[in-house]
Amino acid sequence: MAKYESVIGLEVHIELRTKTKIFCDCPADHGGDPNTRCCPVCMGMPGTLPVLNKRVVEFAARAGMMLNCEIAHFSKMDRKNYFYPDLPKAYQISQLDHPLCEHGYIDINVNGEEKRIGITRIHIEEDAGKLVHTDGGSGADCNRCGVPLIEIVSEPDIRTAAQAKAYLERLRELIRWVGVSDCQMETGSMRCDVNLSIRPVGDTNLYTRTEIKNLNSLKHIAAAIDAEKARQIDETEAGRALVQETRRYDPEKDKTYSMRVKENANDYRYFPDPDLVPIILTDEDHARFRAMIPDLPEERLAKYVNELKLPEATAKSLCDEPALANLYSAAAEQVQQPKLLANLMLADADAVQIPAEIWAELTNLCAANKINRSAPAKLLEAYRESGKDIPALVQELGLEQVQDTGLLNSIADEVIAANPKAVADYKAGKEAAIKALMGQVMKRTKGAANPQEATALLKEKLAKL
Amino acid sequence: MELDAKTMETLAWLSRLDIPQEEEAPLSASIAEMLSFFQQLSALDTAGVEPTAHIAPLENVLREDEPFSPRLDRDLLLSGTESEDGLITLPKVIG
Ligand SMILES: [Zn+2]
Numbered sequence: 001m002a003k004y005e006s007v008i009g010l011e012v013h014i015e016l017r018t019k020t021k022i023f024c025d026c027p028a029d030h031g032g033d034p035n036t037r038c039c040p041v042c043m044g045m046p047g048t049l050p051v052l053n054k055r056v057v058e059f060a061a062r063a064g065m066m067l068n069c070e071i072a073h074f075s076k077m078d079r080k081n082y083f084y085p086d087l088p089k090a091y092q093i094s095q096l097d098h099p100l101c102e103h104g105y106i107d108i109n110v111n112g113e114e115k116r117i118g119i120t121r122i123h124i125e126e127d128a129g130k131l132v133h134t135d136g137g138s139g140a141d142c143n144r145c146g147v148p149l150i151e152i153v154s155e156p157d158i159r160t161a162a163q164a165k166a167y168l169e170r171l172r173e174l175i176r177w178v179g180v181s182d183c184q185m186e187t188g189s190m191r192c193d194v195n196l197s198i199r200p201v202g203d204t205n206l207y208t209r210t211e212i213k214n215l216n217s218l219k220h221i222a223a224a225i226d227a228e229k230a231r232q233i234d235e236t237e238a239g240r241a242l243v244q245e246t247r248r249y250d251p252e253k254d255k256t257y258s259m260r261v262k263e264n265a266n267d268y269r270y271f272p273d274p275d276l277v278p279i280i281l282t283d284e285d286h287a288r289f290r291a292m293i294p295d296l297p298e299e300r301l302a303k304y305v306n307e308l309k310l311p312e313a314t315a316k317s318l319c320d321e322p323a324l325a326n327l328y329s330a331a332a333e334q335v336q337q338p339k340l341l342a343n344l345m346l347a348d349a350d351a352v353q354i355p356a357e358i359w360a361e362l363t364n365l366c367a368a369n370k371i372n373r374s375a376p377a378k379l380l381e382a383y384r385e386s387g388k389d390i391p392a393l394v395q396e397l398g399l400e401q402v403q404d405t406g407l408l409n410s411i412a413d414e415v416i417a418a419n420p421k422a423v424a425d426y427k428a429g430k431e432a433a434i435k436a437l438m439g440q441v442m443k444r445t446k447g448a449a450n451p452q453e454a455t456a457l458l459k460e461k462l463a464k465l
Numbered sequence: 466m467e468l469d470a471k472t473m474e475t476l477a478w479l480s481r482l483d484i485p486q487e488e489e490a491p492l493s494a495s496i497a498e499m500l501s502f503f504q505q506l507s508a509l510d511t512a513g514v515e516p517t518a519h520i521a522p523l524e525n526v527l528r529e530d531e532p533f534s535p536r537l538d539r540d541l542l543l544s545g546t547e548s549e550d551g552l553i554t555l556p557k558v559i560g
Contacts, residue, residue, distance in 0.1 A: 040474040043542065055530035076518045083481055085555045091481075092496045132552055139552025208523050267479055277523040345480050 004198045004228045007206060008158035009120075013149050014181045015127065015189040017058045021146035022126050023093065023276075026150060030187060034132070036208030042146030044089030050274055051056075052077070057100065059180040060124045063150055064101025066178040067119050069301055070288055071341060073254070075100045075279040077124075085140055091103075093153075095123035096270040098281070102227045106174065108166040108348035115166050118155030125149050130143060139397045154179035156195070156206065158445060168218060169191060175266045175324045177297050185217055197242075198232045208242040210257055212249055224249035228256045234291075300325060308338040318342060323352045334360035337367045344376050358383060361390045369450045375399040388409040401448050408441075408449055412457050415440040416465075426462055468493045468500075 021028045024041035030268075041048045061071050068110050078096040104119035129146040130140045137296045152171065158433070172183040172190060184189040195208035212228055215221045227249065235242055247256040297319055304315035318325045327347055332338045334357070341363040345351040351359070362376045371379070371394060382393045394400060415437055416423055425433035434455065468476075472491050484492060497554050539551060547554040 020530050022533055025528070026536075027532065027533065033539075035548075035553070036536070036551070039534070039537055052527060053525040053527045053530050057527070074518075081479075131555070133557075136549075137557045138555040139549065140555055141552055204534070267475070267478070272518050274519070276519075277521060278518045279528050280524045300507065455485060 001013055001428050002201060004229070004233050005159055005201050006225065007197050007199060007209070008156065008225060008265075008444050009156040009166055009195040010154045010164060011126075011193040012152045012154075012168065013191045013193070014063075014152065014175055014183055016056055016063075016150060017179075017181050017189075018053055018055045018059065018148055022056050022148035023054050023146055026146065028146075030189075032143055035143065038145055040143040043374070044145075050093065050273075052279070053148065054277060056124055057281075058289060059288075060100050060122060060150050060351060061281070062178050062292055063175055063180050064104060064122050065289060065293045066174045067101075067106055067122070067152070069101035069104030069119060069122060071281060071289070072098060072100050072279075073281055074098060074103070075275045075281070077276040077279075078270045079272055079273045080125075082268055084128070085130050085138065086145075088129065088142060088145060092126060092128065093273055093276070094125035094270075097136040099123035108163060108170050110160075110162050110166050115157075115163060117157045117163075120153045120155050122150050122152050125151060143159070145425065156197075161225040163187060164194070165218050166221050168221065173297060174316050177294060179294075179322055179326070186382035188216070191216070194221060194225060194228070196225060196228050196232070198229060198299075208215045208244050210242070210244065210256075211246050213246055213259070214248055220249060220251055223251065223254060227254050227388070231256060236287040260264075278299070294322075294326070297322075297325075300329070301400075303340075308332060308342075310339055310342055310387065312340075314339070314342050314346065318347055321352070327352055327356055331359040331363070335363045335367070337363060340367055347377070348380060354380065354383070358390060365390070365394070369401055370449065371395075371455070372401050372447060374447065375401075399448075401450055408445070408457060409455060411441055411444050411449075412454070412461055415444065416458070416461060423462065423465065427465065434462070468497050 009342060013240050016029075018028050021042055026042055028038050033232050041050055064071050075095065075098045078121075079091040079098075079435050080094045081091045083090055083233075097122040101122035102120070104122070105116050106119065107114060107116050129140050129142040129145040129148050132141055154167065173192075175183050177232050181189060181299045185191070192215050194212040194215065196212065197207045199207050210232070211230065215224055215231070228247065231244055231371050243258075246259045248259050249256050267368050295303070297351060301312075301315050301319050305312055305317065307363050308315075318328050324345065328342065331341055331345075341359060344363055344366070344380060345359060350353070362371075362379060365371045366373060366376060375394070375397075378397060378399065380396060381392060381395050383390065386393070388396075397443050419437060419440060422433045422436040426437070437458050438451070438455060441449055441458070442451070445454075470489075473484075473489060473496075476496075543551070543553065
């Protein structure tokens, strides 16, 4: 039996996928040459005034609702003061005592064991810029200054690296699902700091904790937790007192190191930002956000499998991409054959760019045998180019399926007359010979015949011979 | 209100100021004097008064999430600062 357990709380920063930054209308997405996506507001020049982006409030509230939080009716922005070269204003606009969301939780499952991890709070804040280190010195790029972030602070409910990993995976899944961020650790749109202390198993007190910063993958987070736990146990067993400090994890040595941040550096002198006025959210606002909260991903998956009768793999492929799943759900309401719809959508690499109505229309045309199964790809290509409506494109491209039974009848007769060998083989019991005849029918109709109908017709004619 | 040496040291560090020793006493005295102005506020009885977040009677000053202003040229943005290859020049920072 282990003598010590870890007490872990996680602070997760997530970039919100808005078009513009939190307090100015600079583009918020990644990329661009250094200092080409910034302006006097996000560079903190004197005389400028920040104005809060409405969608940041909406996105953060939706994230909070997805994580079972209570959403504030009154919220405000505060200044967090510190000096660092990536922070041109010398303060970060954040939230101290009235965060937008509080008291949430998510449920995780590790090796079959269910556990609820509390979420203390979610607040909105601006990101800092980026430092670029060169031989000659350091340079600052302000493109990321003012990109909207939410910081999600968990309760110290996590005990193991496996639980931390499960929590982060579930968090990522839910935030992506609610559609407010892509949560990619590789690109930095999701970042995690770990707070960790140890205590004897059975003890319920909290002891001196350390914070491990700048962890950029799930693997490193799990490894850092194990390494820091081992270090704290070693120190404690050796009778040395632990210091509350910030540490970093070196994956090569699999050890954490003190960052030797000067004592008192964390005196942020928060105060309400006088440039920004309170955020008041009414019950109507809450209801409006609530209406945008989707069912849980696993509920959606179950619905696809049980109600729409999709194979599990197909349903999973749809749910892997929240935007695709939402589009599919919207289109599925308008079709009789949801499985056909799913197959058509998954066959297209960029399905989310096509409106739900178009997907429904294509599916219904296929289902009614008005076009054949290879037509949708051609129609989508033409639709992307021209934007014309589908019936017009079907006409223009000559993709109507041959439904003229008179024409199909005569083509079948011709094919039977022209292929005595295949006919003889079929009559001799070689069922597969019908495929050769079908091939000829498809060739003569340029692929426009309905395969089931043509096969049935051929069989009928052959039976009479 | 007196400021002890430790508080002065902390304030100087937080402000990134190097205060020469001979200036410490006069500076400490003037900060104490400034603080005494604010101390007059503590004479007021604020029991039961809701904390005020902002002095202006405004709320929800928000903008749509739409790009609006034309982008300023980088050379213009960086004209007030030293820069190289589009980066703002800084003293060497240990990452
Ligand atoms: Zn800006």
